[in-house]
Amino acid sequence: MNLPPLYPFLRSGFRVQRSAQGMLRTCLLFVVLALLCLPWADISVTTRDPWLELSRLGWGLLTPDFGRPGELILALANTLAFALQGVALGVVGGFLLALGYRFALIRRFSAFIRAIHELFWALLFIQLMGLSPLAGVLAIAIPYAGTFAKIYGELFEEVDPSAWQALPSGTGYLSGFFYTLLPQALRPMMIYTSYRLECGIRSSAVLGFIGLPTIGFFLETALKQGLYSEAAALFYALVLVIVTMRWWLQRRLVLFYLIAALVWLPPKVSLDTALVVRFFTEDIVPSPLRSIQGWSDVLPALERFWPWLNQLWQQQMWAGLTHTMILALLALVCTSVITLLWFPLISPLFGGRWRQAGGHVFLVWMRSAPEYLLAFVGLLLWGPSMLPAIVALALHNGAIIAHLVGRYSEGIRLREDAATGINRHFYEVLPRIFRPFMAFTLYRFEIIMRETAMLGILGIPTLGFYIDSAFSEFRFDRALLLLLLTAMLNMLVDGMARSLRQRLHLSSQPESL
Amino acid sequence: MMFIRKPKATACRLAVAAFVSLFAGLVHAASFTFTAIPDQDESRLTERFGKVAGYLSEQLGVEVTYIPVKSYPAAVTAFRNNQVQLAWFGGLSGVQARKLVPGSEAIAQGAEDTAFKSYVIAHVSTGLSASGGFPEGIAGKSFTFGSKGSTSGRLMPEYYIRSHFNKSPEQIFSRVGFSGDHSRTIALVQAGTYEVGVVNYSVWDDELKQGLVDPAKVRVLWTTPEYPDYQWSIRGDVDATYGQGFKAKVRKALLEMSAPELLQAFPRSAFVPASNSDYAPIESTAVSIGLMDAP
CATH class of the missing domain: 1.10.3720.10 (MetI-like)
Incomplete structure (x- = not known):
């Protein structure tokens, strides 16, 4: 697969000092947020x-x-x-x-x-x-x-x-x-x-x-x-x-x-x-409002509309919203871990030609496997919790970002006497790839958020689950409201990730993923 | 070699023809089109129902096409958009479809569908067993329905469970899931992924007979009271499109379908007359548990 040039990251070297602390703080923030989510995330293993x-x-x-x-x-x-x-x-x-x-x-x-x-x-x-x-x-x-x-x-x-x-x-x-x-x-x-x-x-x-x-x-x-x-x-x-x-x-x-x-x-x-x-x-008109014929119907219809909306909010929108956000955050952090574990597989800094070729094949497989399929296997393995969804999203997206980071690392020249093994990973390579790694991962956050939708159709109670239910009950009024909520959430995450990337000077160049 | 290959090639051609028709012919159906989702074994739908299409075509004297769909909602949508004029629906999806298409009518149901029932099943590790009465012990366990829009895998069991505990499933069980279909429900409860589940009785009986159910791992706790289920529904405008008396001809053809290889596709032993009013209890149940808005 061809990828666009990554030179902007090199160009922005002089800003490294200023934003290194910012990057660290942002990373910690995400990890802490994810840890805070853990008690509410249903990640139990129930299969016998x-x-x-x-x-x-x-x-x-x-x-x-x-x-x-x-x-x-x-x-x-x-x-x-x-x-x-x-x-x-x-x-x-x-x-x-x-x-x-x-x-x-x-x-x-x-x-x-x-x-x-x-x-x-x-x-x-x-x-x-x-x-x-x-x-x-x-x-x-x-x-x-x-x-x-x-x-x-x-x-x-x-x-x-x-x-x-x-x-x-x-x-x-x-x-x-x-x-x-x-x-x-x-x-x-x-x-x-x-x-x-x-x-x-x-x-x-x-x-x-x-x-x-x-x-x-x-x-x-x-x-x-x-x-x-x-x-x-x-x-x-x-x-x-x-x-x-x-x-x-x-x-x-x-x-x-x-x-x-x-x-x-x-x-x-x-x-x-x-x-x-x-x-x-x-x-698509909310069902309590459908009966409006003239002005005299408006007030009674509105009186029925608020309880309807309130019920929808309490039973579906709020539950869907929290599950979606918890899932997306945990998946993001796990994706990052997977990325850092897997990019060495294809990086020339960590192995010979054969190992790289093997790594490429592995990553292609992992990212070609639709998350749906991974989650399906996970459901068989661990039962119906959020765990299969987190793992599926992390494996799929981790493989994609690992591929990008691995390709980026091809441009890094180490000294002849650079450390090897785990020391090379942590002291030589990680600091050099951390900027693009953060940029890719933040960019991917919006996509992870979108993908929770599909896992909802598999039965994990994200917003997608409730949207699927609304469609299968032919209640398009509910479906539309839930869709608008989903869209707003995604736009918010998109905007947040974009502003974070700008604040951390992570290049505004679009990436290919 | 020729003999071995031939049926396979025919099957492939059939599948290709049906799918091309889904996308070429379907867009505006010149031929009379129907869809059906059986309550089990969704594979090879096109082959199995292709034979039914052949039979109907012979009986009705018009070209009849079968199109496969993925789910009950998809079948209802195709019916609503006049992409299919006749459909083999579940009890609930039939009610939904006829509500969305005014003038449409239930014309026949399976002989088994006049008194359908569901089983509540449980993994042996729960220690629960059949006691004759409603299985109180299922409260607090993890629980799975079948598909969201299923009558036997969701609507009726949910109704009986709700009315017994006077609570919603989310309040009764530690976890509520939707397996997607009956075979999956059995597989999931058998694997202990869910402790308790509800399943269409005929699918259970059939899989038990085929040896797909391990009685040492999963067993039936309770049988629901009987209710009407699957039925053939037809759009109201078929007489205008295909000629006077067409609806009556379709009904007659369905009721007279007797070849086991045709009936096996559904699988039902025969079809018997049905009417919209047979399904009034289904509709009121759907409204009472909040799956449909009151009419």
């Missing part, structure tokens, strides 16, 4: 006899069943088609939004649309459009557009302005943009976009869990029915597609792939106008 199920799972992983190639190929083709179309549309939308990224309103709008997980966008669009291809494409495209807007917008801001300043006066904005800004930002934009396609494939697979015909559709069934050999085959196929991306994703072929995706899965939809109207004018 997991070995039968686990041995079946292990046997399944060893004996993948590729006996249904038709289904497998079809599911893969659908997965890729959704991912390609969704990401392509997201690129277009994100690019347009990035043009106006100077405006606070557009920044907020972008933050809002990416704050809602693609699973929830999918649940919404499926209500409006049925199980249609367009619902899946939009579910990926919209949050991705929000992310692209941010990354592209920040890349445009970072471009060296001297070329623009050298333009003759009277040059129009568009000419300036296309001849100076865009060419300079294009390379990192393309690298980032190709990385997001990898995420798009994972997202597309996950959309299968709620009913779109991607690989997740079959994977979820196989896991639920205990058909682990079939599940293993599907999982291996997904990993294979992601791992081989660097070979099949050629720039020249992108257009071809996109056309093939459109032909395979034309983003058709049939909108039932009456349903859409009903959705916006009735379904």
Whole structure:
């Protein structure tokens, strides 16, 4: 996988002194907060006899069943088609939004649309459009557009302005943009976009869990029915597609792939106008307010609205909010620990070529495994507590950040007589990688927060759990309020992480993850 | 070799055809489309219900397509969006669907569904055993339902548990979970992940017969009173789309379905007539435990 240059970290060396203490304080703050959460986090192990199920799972992983190639190929083709179309549309939308990224309103709008997980966008669009291809494409495209807007917008801001300043006066904005800004930002934009396609494939697979015909559709069934050999085959196929991306994703072929995706899965939809109207004018209106016909109904309706809202807050919103925050914080701290343990696996500072190659393979595996799958295995192992969710998030995100930090460490030159082993880790390498490590981890915090949503669908009572319940009870008024709460929480975390990174001078350069 | 390969190839083609139709044909269904989620074994849905589609197509004289869906809510959504005109729903999902699609009607139910029931099951380590009466001892244990929208795995057991203790499940049990489906509930209670669970009786009986349940680890504590469950529901506008008397033809075809290989897909022994009013108790139960808003 290609990654953008990391030079800004080197550039900012002179600020190291000033912010080192700040970094330490921030780290401690997170650790203390996580420790404070522990008493409220449900991390007990409740399984008594997991070995039968686990041995079946292990046997399944060893004996993948590729006996249904038709289904497998079809599911893969659908997965890729959704991912390609969704990401392509997201690129277009994100690019347009990035043009106006100077405006606070557009920044907020972008933050809002990416704050809602693609699973929830999918649940919404499926209500409006049925199980249609367009619902899946939009579910990926919209949050991705929000992310692209941010990354592209920040890349445009970072471009060296001297070329623009050298333009003759009277040059129009568009000419300036296309001849100076865009060419300079294009390379990192393309690298980032190709990385997001990898995420798009994972997202597309996950959309299968709620009913779109991607690989997740079959994977979820196989896991639920205990058909682990079939599940293993599907999982291996997904990993294979992601791992081989660097070979099949050629720039020249992108257009071809996109056309093939459109032909395979034309983003058709049939909108039932009456349903859409009903959705916006009735379904999403809080149920106590629906009966309002005239002015005389307003007061009694409001009188019913407050108890309704209060009940929703007490029974679902507050519980979901606290569980989400506790889970995300604990997962963040565990992710950091995993990162620091794993980045040496691929770092040239800690081992020879073979060890690095092995480390790369291991990290690719760990980050290709959808968190959903890891959490599923964790649930079998330890029972239904927050523990499997924390471990799943930590392993997946830890593998991603370890990869980035490991790659960063390639640029570090140690003295010939530098310490070795554990001393090298703590005294030579850790201080040098700590800045990018913090930057990546803080950046990832928002993403961890978003991912708690999916684990909610697995049964861990985060906000995602209650949103899933509201959708399955066809109470879209509740779903919408819970979604807005989730979006606000994510935007808050995003803003906080951003301001922390600025305060600690952790580079404002967008990272690729 | 040819003989061995052939059925597999046919099955694959069937699956491909069904899925392409999900996304090409479904968008506006020209053919009559139905969906069904059986209460157990969700694998190979397309193959199993493809045969049912073939039978219906023969009986009705129109093209009939089956589309697989992931969950009860997904089935209801497809029904609501007119992507399917006929659906094999659970008791609760049928009520939800017919509420969202005015004019729709329950037309047939499984012979077993007129008097359905659920079992409360427990891991042996709880020390609980069947005593005839309601198992008081389940209070304070960890507990799992099946899927959130299930009638036999959630709605009815929750109703009986609530009315016995006069408390919500969260107040009664140390932990409440949703396993997602009946087979999973059995697996989780058997593994001791949850101490107690509720499960659809026919899935339990079937898995017991197949040897998937270890009686040394998990056992039945109590059987709920009987209630109506799965049924076929059809949209009200099918006569307008497919011609006068179409609904009656569908009902007749369903009631006359007798080939074991077709009935096995559900799995039911036969289909018998049903009407919306048969499910009034389900609706009032859903309202009483707060799963639905009062009409």
